[in-house]
Amino acid sequence: MSFPVLLERLETGLAWVNDRVIVVFKWLAIILLAIMLIIVDIAVFMRYVMNDALAWSEEIAKFVMVWLTFFVAPVGLRMGAHVGIEVILGQLRGRLRQFLIMMIFAGIIALMVVFVKEGAFMTWNARIQRASTIDISIFYVYICMPIGSFVVAMVALEYMVNALRGVIDPANAKPTLTQQDAIRAD
Amino acid sequence: MGVTFFWIFLAAMFIGMPIVFALGFAPMVGFLLAEKPIFLKMLFQRTFAGIHQFPLLAIPFFILTGEIMNRAGITMSLVNFANTLVGHLRGGLAHVNIVTSMLFAGISGSAVADTSAVGSILIPAMEKDGYSRKFAAAITAASSVIGPIIPPSLIMVVYAFIMNVSVAGLFAAGLIPGLMVGFMLMSVTGIISKRRNYPKAHSRATVKEVGQAAWGAVLPLMTPVIILGGILGGIFTPTESAAAAAFYALFISLIVLRTLKFRDLPDLFLHAAVTSGAILLIIGTATAFAAIASLSQVPVHLSNFFFSITSDPLLLLFFINVLLLIVGMFLDAGPAILILGPILAPTMTGLGVDPLHFAVIMCINLTIGLATPPMGLILFVASSISRLRVEVIALEMLPLLAVEILAIFVVTYFPVISMSLPYWLGFVRNAPGFIV
Numbered sequence: 001m002s003f004p005v006l007l008e009r010l011e012t013g014l015a016w017v018n019d020r021v022i023v024v025f026k027w028l029a030i031i032l033l034a035i036m037l038i039i040v041d042i043a044v045f046m047r048y049v050m051n052d053a054l055a056w057s058e059e060i061a062k063f064v065m066v067w068l069t070f071f072v073a074p075v076g077l078r079m080g081a082h083v084g085i086e087v088i089l090g091q092l093r094g095r096l097r098q099f100l101i102m103m104i105f106a107g108i109i110a111l112m113v114v115f116v117k118e119g120a121f122m123t124w125n126a127r128i129q130r131a132s133t134i135d136i137s138i139f140y141v142y143i144c145m146p147i148g149s150f151v152v153a154m155v156a157l158e159y160m161v162n163a164l165r166g167v168i169d170p171a172n173a174k175p176t177l178t179q180q181d182a183i184r185a186d
Numbered sequence: 187m188g189v190t191f192f193w194i195f196l197a198a199m200f201i202g203m204p205i206v207f208a209l210g211f212a213p214m215v216g217f218l219l220a221e222k223p224i225f226l227k228m229l230f231q232r233t234f235a236g237i238h239q240f241p242l243l244a245i246p247f248f249i250l251t252g253e254i255m256n257r258a259g260i261t262m263s264l265v266n267f268a269n270t271l272v273g274h275l276r277g278g279l280a281h282v283n284i285v286t287s288m289l290f291a292g293i294s295g296s297a298v299a300d301t302s303a304v305g306s307i308l309i310p311a312m313e314k315d316g317y318s319r320k321f322a323a324a325i326t327a328a329s330s331v332i333g334p335i336i337p338p339s340l341i342m343v344v345y346a347f348i349m350n351v352s353v354a355g356l357f358a359a360g361l362i363p364g365l366m367v368g369f370m371l372m373s374v375t376g377i378i379s380k381r382r383n384y385p386k387a388h389s390r391a392t393v394k395e396v397g398q399a400a401w402g403a404v405l406p407l408m409t410p411v412i413i414l415g416g417i418l419g420g421i422f423t424p425t426e427s428a429a430a431a432a433f434y435a436l437f438i439s440l441i442v443l444r445t446l447k448f449r450d451l452p453d454l455f456l457h458a459a460v461t462s463g464a465i466l467l468i469i470g471t472a473t474a475f476a477a478i479a480s481l482s483q484v485p486v487h488l489s490n491f492f493f494s495i496t497s498d499p500l501l502l503l504f505f506i507n508v509l510l511l512i513v514g515m516f517l518d519a520g521p522a523i524l525i526l527g528p529i530l531a532p533t534m535t536g537l538g539v540d541p542l543h544f545a546v547i548m549c550i551n552l553t554i555g556l557a558t559p560p561m562g563l564i565l566f567v568a569s570s571i572s573r574l575r576v577e578v579i580a581l582e583m584l585p586l587l588a589v590e591i592l593a594i595f596v597v598t599y600f601p602v603i604s605m606s607l608p609y610w611l612g613f614v615r616n617a618p619g620f621i622v
Contacts, residue, residue, distance in 0.1 A: 027452075030455040
């Protein structure tokens, strides 16, 4: 199998996996935001109407927010929500553009490798810690970080492989989402 | 480690790496170059610690409220209400556009939501009424800037969080400048409309008509009452008020007005979640970046640089405003605040500028940056609604932008405008001077 064909297979495979994971994460994001809203609204109701403030609501809501942030990060990458300055990128065409995109995603993957490693380390160290207001292990709070970061890396890898194929032959490149496109697609 | 990572950051950002990743990537490379991989642990832990904060919960809830109100189509009732108030002026619908933005600003904390909500209704309506499409788009974009100045405001929540000032105090400081920007825009619109002979929308509305329109808009207009009244009155924390407002918005749109269906909710929540997640993650990496920047004494270098130009606060405020305007042309308001706030604010407060006053200057300035080319989110949205090129809208906007820049300097040099309300409500101890 020649190298370009191998790359194409790799990209298709990654896209197949990522598409499915992203669907799950999208639903997770919807549910987590809803849970956050319900928790804080119940807390407001209890405090002002029932005069009986909940002890656990702040901590749980914060945990859910961290989960939301890390699980939605790869979804955001797919939907073009992580904006950058595209003044230079927007002017470029062809191989040079694809090369820069490839480097950008390589950088993102490198950062995510650090995040997965440190996140996993922090999660593992926290396995015996308990949350202060409810009896759950902090392990379950932190676990979202290595998982979310790993999926960001997977999505970035898919885009990087695509950009590499674009460097080999610009016709292969998918037009990546730019800020303007993302808003138009809305 | 020196300031190498700062240059890496600028380079990564300018080739187009999303800012949220550039903020983490640059220190990472810096640490590896300095052969101090142990600090990578700190980079990650600071990122996590930056997100794991209760006050930040206000952000997803404010975004959700704006999104619900926008999709529930409450904008139309605001437009009708604004129309009875200012529709009879020359250039009626242009004034209606501005007043609707001011009303919408009290409901939503983001400028982009304002542009799409007001623009999709008023740009076609204005074109039908004889305005050029580019003027309609320009006035929509220019007036959207009021959105994050009049509370609630996402960028003010972000600023208050990272610089440790009171959200309520900052909201109070934004209210009068926001109204001022609105009225200044209306004056220029008045002049332009007279010169181009734009139409009046209708004859002056009777008190009864105004009352009816106000009654039609009363449900959405209760949102600012919940948010502002709750926060400024000291009843709610910003997070609680945001959650209550989101609940209220869901209640009126799903059950009272029935303009939103339950099946619309997943998509709506997804959009709110993705937008919030992007902001929260950037707050995380920016917190880590700011910590590393202060370890490497970047703020000290920068303030030394400023002091080498001048140590006169009046001149420094001028230079900083110009700097922020330039930064705002390229960067979104949120990231700009996260990166520059911790660097600039200590210098200025050290010179005796009130932290809240500097906060409001920075927020207004960078918000206006959202409407300036080449990178302005508001312009992109206005361009996609009106199907006009960004440059066309930007050019038509010039007089309106000029007025907004004037407003920045007025707020900067007359603290009495922004600081009176916070002083009156007890958020600052010293009475603001009339002039700096």
